[in-house]
Amino acid sequence: METSPSLMAAKALLYTFGVILAAGTLGGVIAKRLKVPDVAVFLLVGIVLGPELLDLIDIRADSAINQIILIFGSCYILFDGGASLRLRVLREVWVTIAIIATVGVLITAAITATAAYLIMGLPLIVAALLGAATASTDPATLVPIFKQIPIKERIAQTVMSESAFNDATGAILTFTVLALALGQGEFSLHGSLVELVKQASLGILIGGIVGFAAALLLAHERYAFLGEFGPVVTLMAVSGAYLAADNYHASGFMAVFTFGIIIGNKESFGFRMAESEALKMEHFVAEMALIMRLMIFVLLGSQVDFALMQKYWAHGVILVLIFMFVARPLTVFVCTLPDRRARWSFKERLFMCWTRETGVIPAALAGLLVGMRAPGAEIIASVTFIAILMTILIQATTTPWLAAKLGVLVEDWQD
Template sequence: MQKGVAILHSESVLLAQEFLTSILIMFLIGTIGGKLASKFNIPDVVIFLLIGILLGSNALDLIDIHTDSTINQVILLFGAAFIIFHGGMITHFSILKQVWKTITLLSSLGVLITAFIVAIAASLIFQIDFKVALLLGAILASTDPAALVPIFQKFPIRRKVSQTVIAESAFTDATGAILTVVVFGIIQSGASVNGLTISWQFIQLALGGIVVGAAIGWFAAFLISENDRGLLREFTPMVVVLTVLAVYLLCEKLHFSGFMGVFVAGLMVGNAKSLKLTVLPEQEHAAHQFIDAVGLKLRMLIFILLGSQVDFAILKHYGWSSLLVVVIFMFIARPITVLASLLPDRKAKWKREEIVFFFWARETGVIAAALMGIVVSSGLPDGKLLSAVTFLAILVTLIVQASSTPYVARKLNIRESDDL
C-alpha cells in the first residue's frame, strides 16, 4: 500500500499537481480580474498582466513557471497561434482589398524600419553588437492581436481602421517572427548581416506559410461547410483546433512561418463564402463562440504568466537605458513606420485622425514574449539585456497604450458610432 502511495506521489505527479494548482490560481484570480475589467471598462489584458505581477515571485510567489520551461512555451506558442488564427477569421477580404498596400507595407517595410530604428538605438545606448541589437528590434517589431482583438470587440471603431490594425498585427507577428528567426540564425552561425540573405529567407518563410495556410484553411472551411457530404459540420470547434495545430506544426516542420500560416488559414475559414463555400450560421456561430471562449482563457493564461515572469531585478539593473529604448520604440519608430506605410497608399484615403490612431495602436505582448523565451533558453550572452528591454516594452505598451486605446479612439472621433 505504501508503494502505491509513493507512485501516486512521484516527482512527475507532484510537478503535475503543482502546475495544475498554478492553473487553478490563474483562472480563479483571472476570472475575478476579468469581471473587474468589464465593470470598469478596462482592457482585460492589462488587468491580467498586473495580476501576474502580483502572483509572481516579486510579490505573493504563488506562480513559478519559468520563461524557458516547456509548459510556458506550449502556452505561449499555442495561445499566439490560436489568437492569430482568430485575427484572420475576423478579417474580411473586402477590407483587405481596400487596404492591401498599407498592410503589405506595414508588415514588410514597416517591420524592417521598426527593427532597424530600435537596433540603432539599442546598439548606441547599450554599446552592444549591432546584430544582437537587430535581434531585439526584430522581436519588438510585431504588434499584438491578443491585446487588440478583445479591445476592438468591446470598443468598436471604424471597421476599416480596426480590421487594418488587426490584419497588420497578424501579418507583422508573422513577419516579425520570420525576421527574428533569420537574425538569430545569423548570430548563431557568426555570419555577417546581408540584406539579400535576409530578404530571401524572409520571402521563403512567408510564402511557404501562405501556401500551407491557404491549403489547409480551405480544406477546413470545406469540412465545416454545407457541401454534399457535410463531413465535420457538427465538430466545428474541433476542426478549428486541428487546423491551428496542423498549420502551425506543418509550417514549422517545413521551415516556413507557422504564424503566417495560421493567419492565412483563419482568413480562409472566416471568408468561406468568398471561396464559394457555404458555412451555415449555426456552424459559423459555433466557431466564433468557441474561439471567443478559448481565446479568453488563453489571454488570461498568457498575460498572467507574462506578469509573473517579470524580473524587476534585471529591469532595475538596466533601468533608464531600457526605458529610453522603449520610448524611442514607441514615439519614433512607430510613427515613422506608420507614415512610411500609410502615406504611399493613396487608394485607402487615410484621414489624419486615423493615421494618428495608428501611431498609438501599437501594443506588444504574446509574440515578443514567445520569441524572447526561445532566445533566453538558447543561452545567448546578451539574453538578460534583451529580456529586460522586451519585458519593459510589453509592460509599458500594454499598461499605457492598450488601456488608453478606447479613450484615444473617442478623442479622435473614429469610433464606429461617430460620424465619418
C-alpha cells in the first residue's frame, strides 16, 4: 500500500518535533543543573541536532512551519513577559524605556555600522544595513532569562520592555536603509519618526483593546463567561493581537506585549478572576512559553550555517565584541542619563550593559534581507548569527553570576 507524499511529510515533521522536544527537555534539565538560562543550552542542542552535525533536524529558515513557530512562539513569550510586568514599576522607568527603545537603537546601529565600515571594509550602505538589522534586542531571549533569574523588578522590567518596544524601531530603520540601498527612496527623518509613532501607537492601541476585551470575558463580575477557558483565550488573543496589528502595519510584538500587560494587571482595571482559574491559566502560560522557547532556540541553533560564518568569523567576532563592549554600554549610559526620576545607580547601569542578547528578531530581519537579495545580505546573515551565538552563549550564561556580583538580585533570593 502506497503512502501519500503528504502523509510521509506529516510523519517526518512529527518525528522532527518529537526529537526537538525530547532533546530540548534534556537540555532544560542540564540548564537547571548548571544554573544557566535554558535558551543558551537549547541553542547548543539545536547546533548538535542540525545538518552541520547529527543531521536529525533540517527545517529550512524560510519554510512556513519555521516562520509559524518563530512568529507565534515569540509572540507568546512576549505576552508572558508583558503579563509579568507591573504598572507601578513601569510608571517609574517609562522615560528610560522610551529613550532606549528609540534613540538607543539608533546609537547602537550607528556604532555597529561605523565599526563594520572601518574594520570589515564594507560599503557604507551595507554597513548601515548590518547595523540596523542587529540593533534591536530580542524579547524571545531576554524575557525567559529575566523570568528565570530574580533580578530586581525595575531593572528586569526595563530590559524586557525595551526588548518589546524596540523591534518596531529596528524594523523601520532596517527597511528605511534597505530602500536607500535598492534605490527605492530617500531618507526622511520626519517620515521615519512619523512611521515609528504610528506603528507604536497603533500597536499599543490594538493590544489594549484586545487585552481589555479578554479581561472582560475572563474576569468581569457579570460577563466572564469564558473564565474557565483562560488558556484557550490566551492562544486566540495572542494570535489575534499580532495579526490585527500587522494588518494595520503596526508593531505586532508591541500589540502582544501590551495585551500581556493588560492581562497581568487586570486587577488594576477592576477585573478579578477566580483564583482556581487564574492559577490554571498561569500554569498553562508558563508551560506554553517554555515549549515555545525550546522550539525557537533549538530550531535557531539547527539553522546556523558554519560554512557561511567561517568566511567572516574573524572580522565578525571583532565586530560583535565592539557591539557588546562599546555600543551597548554607550547606549545604556547615554539613554539612562536624562531619566532623573529613575535614579539609576552605576551598578544597575553596568548590569544593563550586559543584557544585550541578539536572537530571533535580528535573525528574522537578516533572513528577510537574504530573501530579498539585499546588498551584502550574506555578510549580514553571517555576522548576525555570530552575534546570536556570542551574546547568548557568553552574556546569557554569565548573567546570574554578574547579577550576584553587582547586587541586583532580589534581596531575599537564595541560590
